[in-house]
Amino acid sequence: MDLTYTDEEQEFRARLREWLGKVLPELPPKPSPDDWPGRRAHDLGWQRRLYDAGYAGLHWPADAGGRGATPTQHLIFLEETERAGAPYVGANFVGLLHAGPTIAAEGTAEQRARWLPPVLRGDEVWCQGFSEPDAGSDLASLRTRAVRDGDDYVVTGSKIWTSHAEVADWCELLVRTDPHAAKHRGISWLAMPMDAPGVTVRPLRTLAGSAEFAEMFLDEVRVPAANRVGEENDGWRVTMVTLSFERGTAFVGEVVACRRVLAALAREARSTGRWDDPVLRRRLGRLYGEFGALWRLTQWNVSDAQRTGGVPGTGGSVFKLRYSHARQELYDTAAEVLGAGALEADREWVADRLSSLSYTIAAGTSQIQQNIVAERILGLPKGR
Amino acid sequence: MDFQLTEDQRDLRAGVRELLAGRYGREALRAAVDRAEAGGAGAAATGGVDPGARGGGVVDRGLWRELGAAGFFALRLPEAAGGVGLGLPEAALVFEEAGRALLPGPLVATHLAAGTVPGAAAGEAVVTAADLGGGLIAYLAESDAVLGAAGEPAEVVAGAEPAVAVAAGDAAAEAVAVASVDPLTPLVRVPHPPVAAAGHRAEGALLTAALQTGSALRTCELAVRYAKEREQFGQPVGAFQAVKHLCAQMLVRAEVARVAVYAAAVTADPAEIAGAKLLADEAAVRNARDCLQVHGGMGFTWEADVHLHLKRAWVRAEQWATAAEAEELLAAELLDAAAMP
Numbered sequence A: 001m002d003l004t005y006t007d008e009e010q011e012f013r014a015r016l017r018e019w020l021g022k023v024l025p026e027l028p029p030k031p032s033p034d035d036w037p038g039r040r041a042h043d044l045g046w047q048r049r050l051y052d053a054g055y056a057g058l059h060w061p062a063d064a065g066g067r068g069a070t071p072t073q074h075l076i077f078l079e080e081t082e083r084a085g086a087p088y089v090g091a092n093f094v095g096l097l098h099a100g101p102t103i104a105a106e107g108t109a110e111q112r113a114r115w116l117p118p119v120l121r122g123d124e125v126w127c128q129g130f131s132e133p134d135a136g137s138d139l140a141s142l143r144t145r146a147v148r149d150g151d152d153y154v155v156t157g158s159k160i161w162t163s164h165a166e167v168a169d170w171c172e173l174l175v176r177t178d179p180h181a182a183k184h185r186g187i188s189w190l191a192m193p194m195d196a197p198g199v200t201v202r203p204l205r206t207l208a209g210s211a212e213f214a215e216m217f218l219d220e221v222r223v224p225a226a227n228r229v230g231e232e233n234d235g236w237r238v239t240m241v242t243l244s245f246e247r248g249t250a251f252v253g254e255v256v257a258c259r260r261v262l263a264a265l266a267r268e269a270r271s272t273g274r275w276d277d278p279v280l281r282r283r284l285g286r287l288y289g290e291f292g293a294l295w296r297l298t299q300w301n302v303s304d305a306q307r308t309g310g311v312p313g314t315g316g317s318v319f320k321l322r323y324s325h326a327r328q329e330l331y332d333t334a335a336e337v338l339g340a341g342a343l344e345a346d347r348e349w350v351a352d353r354l355s356s357l358s359y360t361i362a363a364g365t366s367q368i369q370q371n372i373v374a375e376r377i378l379g380l381p382k383g384r
Numbered sequence B: 001m002d003f004q005l006t007e008d009q010r011d012l013r014a015g016v017r018e019l020l021a022g023r024y025g026r027e028a029l030r031a032a033v034d035r036a037e038a039g040g041a042g043a044a045a046t047g048g049v050d051p052g053a054r055g056g057g058v059v060d061r062g063l064w065r066e067l068g069a070a071g072f073f074a075l076r077l078p079e080a081a082g083g084v085g086l087g088l089p090e091a092a093l094v095f096e097e098a099g100r101a102l103l104p105g106p107l108v109a110t111h112l113a114a115g116t117v118p119g120a121a122a123g124e125a126v127v128t129a130a131d132l133g134g135g136l137i138a139y140l141a142e143s144d145a146v147l148g149a150a151g152e153p154a155e156v157v158a159g160a161e162p163a164v165a166v167a168a169g170d171a172a173a174e175a176v177a178v179a180s181v182d183p184l185t186p187l188v189r190v191p192h193p194p195v196a197a198a199g200h201r202a203e204g205a206l207l208t209a210a211l212q213t214g215s216a217l218r219t220c221e222l223a224v225r226y227a228k229e230r231e232q233f234g235q236p237v238g239a240f241q242a243v244k245h246l247c248a249q250m251l252v253r254a255e256v257a258r259v260a261v262y263a264a265a266v267t268a269d270p271a272e273i274a275g276a277k278l279l280a281d282e283a284a285v286r287n288a289r290d291c292l293q294v295h296g297g298m299g300f301t302w303e304a305d306v307h308l309h310l311k312r313a314w315v316r317a318e319q320w321a322t323a324a325e326a327e328e329l330l331a332a333e334l335l336d337a338a339a340m341p
């Protein structure tokens, strides 16, 4: 049990910190949440800077264009960038955190050469077309069909809740290539260009008022068969690879951010006198303990991944269950600090309170995560 | 950074688990409960306590000595002083196992007294502490000394806070036994309880949190095992999601507490220890409740062990640092941290 960082790790941190100190003041201001083209440009611009400085794809394997850094270095990267207030991964989320790693793990040499460098350079944005109107938690029941026609698949169906679809160049798309096979067996994983004829994106308004995700209609969209990652009908296995990446490291930086928010809440409560309310004060104290523990849990999981060769383990589900709840608790407490001010939509923390409501749903609901913990970790029997 | 157990730490934990499984398995636990019921120190005795009545009590002196011989109490004493020379992380692992086995006795206080109170390190002496509020002291009649008293000339241990041992008999003179909710934690009320030395509070809280974590992990295991065996509606109840989700939450609570305790043991930071105690108390208490729920009517019986875990968890939640104290300490620490740029 060792929480100290090696000399090499500390040196890495120091260099990164120095670079952040230099580059962050030069960044253009953050665009407004509704300015999608602006957000795309901003996020890609940040990715480009990371690339030029040698920090792009830190945790990707070196033969996929990454830096082959250890999980601990990746952790330090996420911690330092968040602490310094660097831009969030944003629109690059899918490309960097799961489509990219999936292609690196399962793609052919040509596929890696075609898709990975633009993700790292900040040239292209990816989105995730998994969920459908009738296939959410039961993802394997998806119905979007892909019929082989010469060198192409012809894809027809619809996807929903596709984050960043409006600004994406590519979509990691799950399609049914064998309608007669058992439901997990007839699925394939395709890279679909978002500008292909037949793709229609209709933004959906979230409860926070913004258009964070969209509905996608696919009407006889031609996708080259060469864009299939993995074998035909073997897409479910590839999907599991994707999901393990999605749950693996996605929330690390956010825990650091939550600790910053908590400190700001304490300052606010102090300046308004709300701090003198022992119930509120104790609630904030408890959250401080909670997020401290979540940070330690992150370090624990990362150390575990480092020992087992970088594969995110089941610790991700334990973390996600606890974190999603803690984040909601944090912003509910923020509302308590604000009092009636929490009803003003433009106040700090109010938008975050709204968006925190998605954390127990997106990337697998808490109910599904609990099934995973119960069945895969505790070995309880599968339900009917 | 390698925040995982070392090989030696795994071996240590496995060794203690084996020792306790052999020496304090379920039969020994239930026999202790029966003894306590039959008029031992845990029963609702009235009037004064007899400090000499140690034979049929809750603390098994033979086992206490064996624990001493295995280094349980001297774990953190330097080797030069006859100790094992290990640190807080190792102590946390060992106490986690004791919590899992539901081992009774003032384990934490005796461990803290090693090096101060003669005989504590070797398990020859049983030492308790005034680590509870409300003027209550646990295991007083069975103890040889009470750790840390106020107002006495202090015997200073190298570099540590003043720690004073008073003979248990002195404190016991005015003690009145009260009925204890936990059959294996006899309680007395004293009008002027000695105050546990401030220097022990953080470590006491940490080791108690480790005991709580062990209990939380154990009740999770008990619930999962029962859920796999017990059938209703033609299938194991563990196939029902309502039950599954109770179990999943138990694991999450226990794992978060465990990692929090380990980290606090590594840093020994008072705020981190307070956070660990808070989470471990909650994990132990809520896991015991959920375990009881998973066991249905069986869970409400004296026969099932789960009530013993719950009652002990309640006791420990009042020891060294209560939730309110821990939250206040954390709040103060948060404000300090927030003041920094």
Ligand SMILES: Cc1cc2nc3c(=O)[nH]c(=O)nc-3n(C[C@H](O)[C@H](O)[C@H](O)COP(=O)(O)OP(=O)(O)OC[C@H]3O[C@@H](n4cnc5c(N)ncnc54)[C@H](O)[C@@H]3O)c2cc1C
Residues within 6 Å of the ligand: A127, A128, A129, A130, A131, A135, A136, A137, A138, A160, A161, A162, A163, A164, A212, A213, A358, A361, A362, A363, A364, A365, A366, A367, A368, A371, B241
């Ligand atoms: C902000 C946000 C962004 C998203 N981004 C994307 C994206 O980019 N790409 C993408 O493909 N998807 C995305 N999703 C979709 C997300 O993965 C799904 O919403 C999620 O998996 C749940 O599916 P569902 O919405 O159909 O709910 P349903 O599956 O219909 O679930 C409804 C309720 O029933 C419960 N339930 C369902 N099945 C079970 C079961 N077996 N046991 C117990 N309870 C059950 C659920 O927990 C939930 O409470 C996003 C969602 C959100 C909220």
